Amino acid sequence: MVTISSPALLTDHYELTMLQGALRSGAAHRRSVFEVFTRRLPEGRRYGVVAGTGRLLDEVEAFRFTPEQLAFLERAGVVDRPTLDWLEAYRFRGSISGYREGECYFPGSPILTVEGSFAECVVLETLILSILNHDSAIAAAASRMVAAAGGRPCIEMGSRRAHEQAAVASARAAYLAGFASTSNLEAGFRYGVPTVGTAAHAFTLVHDGEREAFQAQVATLGKGTTLLVDTYDVAEAVRVAVEVAGPDLGAVRLDSGDLLWMAHRVRRQLDELGAVDTKIVVTSDLDEYAIAALAVAPVDAYGVGTQLVTGSGAPTSAMVYKLVARARSAEPDAPLEAVAKHSAGKPSLGGRKYAYRRIEEDAVATEEVVSLRPNPQAGRPLSVPLVVDGEILARPDLSAARALHQESVAELPVSATQLSRGDAVIPTVYKVD
Amino acid sequence: MVTISSPALLTDHYELTMLQGALRSGAAHRRSVFEVFTRRLPEGRRYGVVAGTGRLLDEVEAFRFTPEQLAFLERAGVVDRPTLDWLEAYRFRGSISGYREGECYFPGSPILTVEGSFAECVVLETLILSILNHDSAIAAAASRMVAAAGGRPCIEMGSRRAHEQAAVASARAAYLAGFASTSNLEAGFRYGVPTVGTAAHAFTLVHDGEREAFQAQVATLGKGTTLLVDTYDVAEAVRVAVEVAGPDLGAVRLDSGDLLWMAHRVRRQLDELGAVDTKIVVTSDLDEYAIAALAVAPVDAYGVGTQLVTGSGAPTSAMVYKLVARARSAEPDAPLEAVAKHSAGKPSLGGRKYAYRRIEEDAVATEEVVSLRPNPQAGRPLSVPLVVDGEILARPDLSAARALHQESVAELPVSATQLSRGDAVIPTVYKVD
Numbered sequence: 001m002v003t004i005s006s007p008a009l010l011t012d013h014y015e016l017t018m019l020q021g022a023l024r025s026g027a028a029h030r031r032s033v034f035e036v037f038t039r040r041l042p043e044g045r046r047y048g049v050v051a052g053t054g055r056l057l058d059e060v061e062a063f064r065f066t067p068e069q070l071a072f073l074e075r076a077g078v079v080d081r082p083t084l085d086w087l088e089a090y091r092f093r094g095s096i097s098g099y100r101e102g103e104c105y106f107p108g109s110p111i112l113t114v115e116g117s118f119a120e121c122v123v124l125e126t127l128i129l130s131i132l133n134h135d136s137a138i139a140a141a142a143s144r145m146v147a148a149a150g151g152r153p154c155i156e157m158g159s160r161r162a163h164e165q166a167a168v169a170s171a172r173a174a175y176l177a178g179f180a181s182t183s184n185l186e187a188g189f190r191y192g193v194p195t196v197g198t199a200a201h202a203f204t205l206v207h208d209g210e211r212e213a214f215q216a217q218v219a220t221l222g223k224g225t226t227l228l229v230d231t232y233d234v235a236e237a238v239r240v241a242v243e244v245a246g247p248d249l250g251a252v253r254l255d256s257g258d259l260l261w262m263a264h265r266v267r268r269q270l271d272e273l274g275a276v277d278t279k280i281v282v283t284s285d286l287d288e289y290a291i292a293a294l295a296v297a298p299v300d301a302y303g304v305g306t307q308l309v310t311g312s313g314a315p316t317s318a319m320v321y322k323l324v325a326r327a328r329s330a331e332p333d334a335p336l337e338a339v340a341k342h343s344a345g346k347p348s349l350g351g352r353k354y355a356y357r358r359i360e361e362d363a364v365a366t367e368e369v370v371s372l373r374p375n376p377q378a379g380r381p382l383s384v385p386l387v388v389d390g391e392i393l394a395r396p397d398l399s400a401a402r403a404l405h406q407e408s409v410a411e412l413p414v415s416a417t418q419l420s421r422g423d424a425v426i427p428t429v430y431k432v433d
Numbered sequence: 434m435v436t437i438s439s440p441a442l443l444t445d446h447y448e449l450t451m452l453q454g455a456l457r458s459g460a461a462h463r464r465s466v467f468e469v470f471t472r473r474l475p476e477g478r479r480y481g482v483v484a485g486t487g488r489l490l491d492e493v494e495a496f497r498f499t500p501e502q503l504a505f506l507e508r509a510g511v512v513d514r515p516t517l518d519w520l521e522a523y524r525f526r527g528s529i530s531g532y533r534e535g536e537c538y539f540p541g542s543p544i545l546t547v548e549g550s551f552a553e554c555v556v557l558e559t560l561i562l563s564i565l566n567h568d569s570a571i572a573a574a575a576s577r578m579v580a581a582a583g584g585r586p587c588i589e590m591g592s593r594r595a596h597e598q599a600a601v602a603s604a605r606a607a608y609l610a611g612f613a614s615t616s617n618l619e620a621g622f623r624y625g626v627p628t629v630g631t632a633a634h635a636f637t638l639v640h641d642g643e644r645e646a647f648q649a650q651v652a653t654l655g656k657g658t659t660l661l662v663d664t665y666d667v668a669e670a671v672r673v674a675v676e677v678a679g680p681d682l683g684a685v686r687l688d689s690g691d692l693l694w695m696a697h698r699v700r701r702q703l704d705e706l707g708a709v710d711t712k713i714v715v716t717s718d719l720d721e722y723a724i725a726a727l728a729v730a731p732v733d734a735y736g737v738g739t740q741l742v743t744g745s746g747a748p749t750s751a752m753v754y755k756l757v758a759r760a761r762s763a764e765p766d767a768p769l770e771a772v773a774k775h776s777a778g779k780p781s782l783g784g785r786k787y788a789y790r791r792i793e794e795d796a797v798a799t800e801e802v803v804s805l806r807p808n809p810q811a812g813r814p815l816s817v818p819l820v821v822d823g824e825i826l827a828r829p830d831l832s833a834a835r836a837l838h839q840e841s842v843a844e845l846p847v848s849a850t851q852l853s854r855g856d857a858v859i860p861t862v863y864k865v866d
Contacts, residue, residue, distance in 0.1 A: 009619040010597040012590065013630030016618070017654060021632065025649035027639045034635070059597075072622045080653070118639045125635075129593035130600055157445065160562035161749040163599035164443040164492075167563055185449070186442040189505045197446030199454065202467070202558075202756040205772040206460045206551045216458035220513070221450060231774045257777030306749060315748040316594040316739060323635040339638040341664045344690035 008065045008087075012126045013078060019119050020083040028119035029330035033352045036098070036112035036132060036321050038105075042140070042314030044421030047412060049143050049405060050111055051173040052135030053101040053386070054396035059127055060092055061392060086119070093390035094120050097383045099355075101396045102176055102405035104412060105136075106368045108428040110353040111319065113383065118326060125321045133317040134166060138173040141288070141312035143409065145304055146178035147417035148292040153180035153301045155196060157283065158309035170309045176401045179308075180301075191398055198253075204231040214244040224250035226281055229266070230257065238266055242273040251279035251300065259284065260297045267298035287312050288419055324350050338372075349430065355382040357411070357426075365411050371431035378431070439499050440492045441520075445559045446511060452552050453516040461552035462763035466785045469531070469545035469565060469754050471538075475573070475747030477854030480845060482576050482838060483544055484606040485568030486534040486819070487829035492560055493525055494825060519552070526823035527553050530816045532788075534829045535609055535838035537845060538569075539801045541861040543786040544752065546816065551759060558754045566750040567599060571606040574721070574745035576842065578737055579611035580850035581725040586613035586734045588629060590716065591742030603742045609834045612741075613734075624831055631686075637664040647677040657683035659714055662699070663690065671699055675706040684712035684733065692717065693730045700731035720745050721852055757783050771805075782863065788815040790844070790859075798844050804864035811864070 022028035041048055065073075065087045073079055073087070094116020105111055112128065114121045145154055156174040159167035159182075171187035181194040188195040199217055207213035214227055223245040229237035229252045242249055252270070254262050259282045270278045282294065283303035291302050307313075322341075327334035338350030351372045356379035358367040369378040385393055409416060416425040455461035474481055498506075498520045506512055506520070527549020538544055545561065547554050578587055589607040592600035592615075604620035614627040621628040632650055640646035647660055656678040662670035662685045675682055685703070687695050692715045703711045715727065716736035724735050740746075755774075760767035771783030784805045789812035791800040802811040818826055842849060849858040 007597065009622050010592070010600065011618050012592055012616040013618055013621075013628045014616060014632055015630075017630055018632050018636045021636060021646075021649045021653045022639060024653045025640065025645065027649065030639060032639060069622060073618070076621055076628065078618065078621075078628065118635075122635060125633075126593050127597055130595060130597035133594050134596040134599070159443070159445055160559050160754075161566050162563060163567040163596060163602055164440065164560055164563035165598035166567070166596035167443065169596055183445040183447060185444050185446055185506070185511065188446075188509055188511075189442050189502060195446045195509065195511065197448075197450055199447055199451050200558075201774045201776070202551075202555060203451040203454060205756045205774060206455060206463060206465060206759050207458065208761065212458065213454075216454045216460065220454045220457045230776045233775070255776065256779050310748045315743045321593075323638045326639050328641065341634045341638065342666070343634070343663045343688065346689050 006062060006064055006066050006069060007059045007127055008063050009069050010127050010130065011123060015123050015125055016073070016079050016083065018122055019086070020079045022118055023083055023086060026330055028117060030118050031327040031332065031334065031336065032116065032118040032121050032323055033325040033336060034114045034121050034125070034321050035110050035324045035353060036128065036319050037108055037110055038318045038320070039346070040107050040318060041424055045140065045314065046416050046422050046425040047104040047106065048317065049136055049139035049177055050099045050101055050103045050105055051139035051176050052131040052169070053098060054398060054401065055135065055169065056128060056131045057386060057392050057396065059131065060096070060124060060387065063124065063127065064091055090120070090123070091390065092116065092120055092124065094387070095385070095389060096387040097385045099382050100384055100401070100404055102401035102408060103382060104408045106424045106426060106428050108370050108430070109368055110355050110370060110383065113352065129319055129321050133319050135169050135173045136317045136319070137311040137314055138170045138309065139177040140317070141308060141314065142174040142177035142179055143405065144288040144312065144417070144419065145291055145308065147409070148288040148419060149302055150295060152299065154178070155180060155301060155303045156182040156184070156308055157303045158305035159184045161306045162309035167309060172398065174308055176398060177405055178402065198226045199228055201228065201231045204228065210237055211240050211244065214241055218245045223248050226251040226253050228253045228255060230255055234262065234266065235269060238269050239273070242270070242275045242278070247274040247278070249275055249278045251281050253281040253283060255283045260294060263294070263297040263299050292419055322348055324348070325352050349432070356380060357382055359411065363411065364413055365426050367426055368428040369431060370428055375431060439495055439497055439502060440560055441496050441498045442502050443560050443563065444556060448556050448558055449506070449512050449516065451555055452519070453512045455551055456516055456519060459763055461550060463551050464760040464765065464767065464769065465549065465551040465554050465756055466758040466769060467547045467554050467558070467754055468543045468757045468786060469561065469752050470541055470543055471751045471753070472779070473540050473751060474857055478573065478747065479849050479855055479858040481538040481750065482569055482572035482610055483532045483534055483536045483538055484572035484609050485564040485602070486531060487831060487834065488568065488602065489561060489564045490819060490825050490829065492564065493529070493557060493820065496557065496560065497524055523553070523556070524823065525549065525553055525557065527820070528818070528822060529820040530818045532815050533817055533834070533837055535834035535841060536815060537841045539857045539859060539861050541803050541863070542801055543788050543803060543816065546785065562752055562754050566752050568602055568606045569750045569752070570744040570747055571603045571742065572610040573750070574741060574747065575607040575610035575612055576838065577721040577745070577850070577852065578724055578741065580842070581721040581852060582735055583728060585732065587611070588613060588734060588736045589615040589617070589741055590736045591738035592617045594739040595742035600742060605831065607741055609831060610838055611835065631659045632661055634661065634664045637661065643670055644673050644677060647674055651678045656681050659684040659686050661686045661688060663688055667695060667699065668702060671702050672706070675703070675708045675711070680707040680711070682708055682711045684714050686714040686716060688716045693727055696727070696730040696732050725852055755781055757781070758785050782865070789813060790815055792844065796844065797846055798859050800859055801861040802864060803861055808864060
C-alpha cells in the first residue's frame, strides 16, 4: 500500500543542499521571486494550457517534513543538523500568484510567480514543476483533440498506458481541456470527473460466445449500453447485438481495423436493422489527426488512450522555475533586484513580470504582453493571487477551469486550433521600460 | 495532502461493469488465465526491459476496496449492490508468475501470467498495465543510455519533467537499468536508490556573485562538491571555482552550450590550473545519442533528465493484458480452453504460454521460445512464481533486479545495445504443438 503522508521528498536532492548552503551564507533569508515559464512550446504547437494548479495548491499546503522523512535525510547525510531543524519547522508562508487553471499560455508567459524567502521558495521547485509540466502537457494535447472532434464527445481511456497516479492527473487534465468523461474511477472519486465504461474483449471471450456475452451485458447494464463488436466478425456481431438488445441498443464500439471504412459500414448495417439511434464509438490508438480524419465518418464519440496520456508526442512541458529577483540583504524591506543567468542558449529575462492578453475590438487576442511593471492598459490581466502569506485564497474549481479553458481558446485567433504545425498563435511582447 | 489508502480505484470503469455482467451470467467464477505481453517493441528498439514488478506486487496486495471507495461506486451508479458486496470482500487469491524484474523481453514474451477466477483477475488489469507499461518504458530507455555511456555513471535527474509520483517510479526504473543515482529524494526514501545533487543556477543568482556562491557551497558541502560553472562566463567560473575550492575541487557541472567543445576546453583549463582530478559532469537535455556523441569528450558523468522520464521517444510500453484461457464452467476442476480475439491487426495466440531463452554454447541468446507447453529443453526458463493463492512468495529486491538486468543484457547478441534503429535482437519463436 502506497501511503503518501507528505509530498516533501518529491524534491530534487540539490534543492536541500542549496538550502543548506544558503542557510550558512545567509542568502536563504533574502526575499526572492521565482517564476515558472517556458522558453518554447512543443514543436508545431500554437498554444499551451495551464493545468495542475489545483493539485499544486493542495500539495504546497501539505508540504511538511515528517519525522520519518527527516530521519531519512539525516541517515542518508543529505543535509546537516541546522538544515534539518529548519526543514522540521518548514511550511510555506510566502505568496503565489499565477495564470488561472485552464488559461492558454505562450512562450515567456509568467505562469506562476512564487515569492518569499529564497529558502522557502527554492524547496518547492521540483514539485511545482512536476505537477505543472505533466498536467499542462496532457491538457494541451487534450485541447487539440477536443478541437479536432468538433463537438463530438471525447472519452479519456489511457490509464493503462501511464503511471497509475499520472493516469489520474491525466484524466483530470483532459476533462479540464474539454473531454467529456474518463474511464479512470479514481479521477471520479478524487475530482468528480464523470466516468464511463462497459466491456472489453475479455468479457466476450470469457463467455461461451458473443451472443452469451451480449446477453449478459444487456441483462445487467440495460439496452442503452455500448457493445464491443470487433472480437470476431464485426458484421455478425452487429447483427447479434441488435438481435439481443433490440433497435434501442445504446451504442456499438469499434476498437480495431480501418475505422473510417468500418464506421460507414456499421452505420449502414445499423440503419438497415432499424437501430437508427444506436451510436458508434471508436477507439484504437486515436490522436488528434486520426480524430480529424474521422470527421467525415458517422462516428458519435471518440475514446482516446495512449496518445492522450503521452501528450500526443509532447509528454512533458518545458516549464522552468527561475529566480528572477532577490533582495541583496535579508532585511524584510530590502529592495528586490532583477537577476538572470547568461547560459548559452537558455536566455532569461530578470525581474518580476506582469502579464496581459491584448484583445482587439473583435474580441480576438493579438498579443501576450509581458511587462516588468503593472500595465493594466495592456489587456486582460492574466495573473490572479492564489496564496497570500501561506494561506490559500481559493481552491481552484475544476468546472470553472473547464469553462475558462473554453473561453480562453475561443478568444484566440481561429488558427489556434488548426492541426498543422505552426508557431505560437499570438506573439509574446516584452515591455521592459 | 494526497493520502492513497488503496489503489483499488486506479482502475478503468469497465473492469467493474464487466465484473457485474460476469457475476450475473456466472462467468465471473470461471477459472481464467490472463497474460501480459506486447505485440511490438517501440520503433527501432532491440529489446525491452521488465520493470515495475516489485511495485506491482505491493499494490496487488493492497488492492482492497475501502468503505469510502464503495460509497463512491454506489453513489456514482458504477455497479449494482451484488457487485459492491463482492468488491467489499475482494482480495486477490489467485496466482501470478512472470519474468523477473530486470529481465529483457521481446514481442510475444509472456511477461506476466495471472491466474484465478475471471472476476478476481479482470479487476487488476488497469493497475498491472499502468505499472508495467510505465516502468518498463523508462527502464528500456535507461538501459540504452547506460550502454551508450560505456561505464561512465549516469545520474537520473528528470523529476521535474514527470508527474511527481511517476518521477519516483522513474528513478527506481533507471537505477534498476544501471543508472548510478538519482536526484529524487523520495526514491531514496522509498526504495533506497542513492541520491545526489549540489546546486542550481538559482544558488549562484541569490548570492552577490559567483565567487560568494562558490564560497558558500564549498564551506558547507566541502571541496569535493560539484560547482555549476555556466551561470555567466564558463572560463571565468572555472578559474574562480578552483581558486575558491583549490585543485582538489570534486567536479564542475556544465548545463548548457556545446558540451563536446566545452568539455574539452574546461578539461584543458582545469588541468592547467592543477585540478587534474576534478571531474566534469554534463547535463542539459541529454539522450542516448547525445551521450554516445560525448564518448570522445573528457566527461566523467552524465546527468539525464527529460529524455529519461519520457522514455526517450517511447514514454509508454505497448503491453496488453489478455484473457488467453478460461474454463467453460465455474467448476474448480473444469479444464482450461484457449481463447483469442480475431480483431483486425491485433492478433493474439490463445492458451497459456511458457517462455525460455535459448542460449548457444558461446553463452549468447539466440531465440525467445514461447511454448504452449512446458519445454525446459528449450533454454533458460524465464518465468518464476511470484504469487501463489494470494500469497506473495518473495518481495523482489531492487539490487537483485539491477544485477539481473546487467546479466540479461550481457547475454544478448552484442548488437542489442547498438543505437541505430533495428528489429528485436533475437526472434520470438512460437511452439504451438
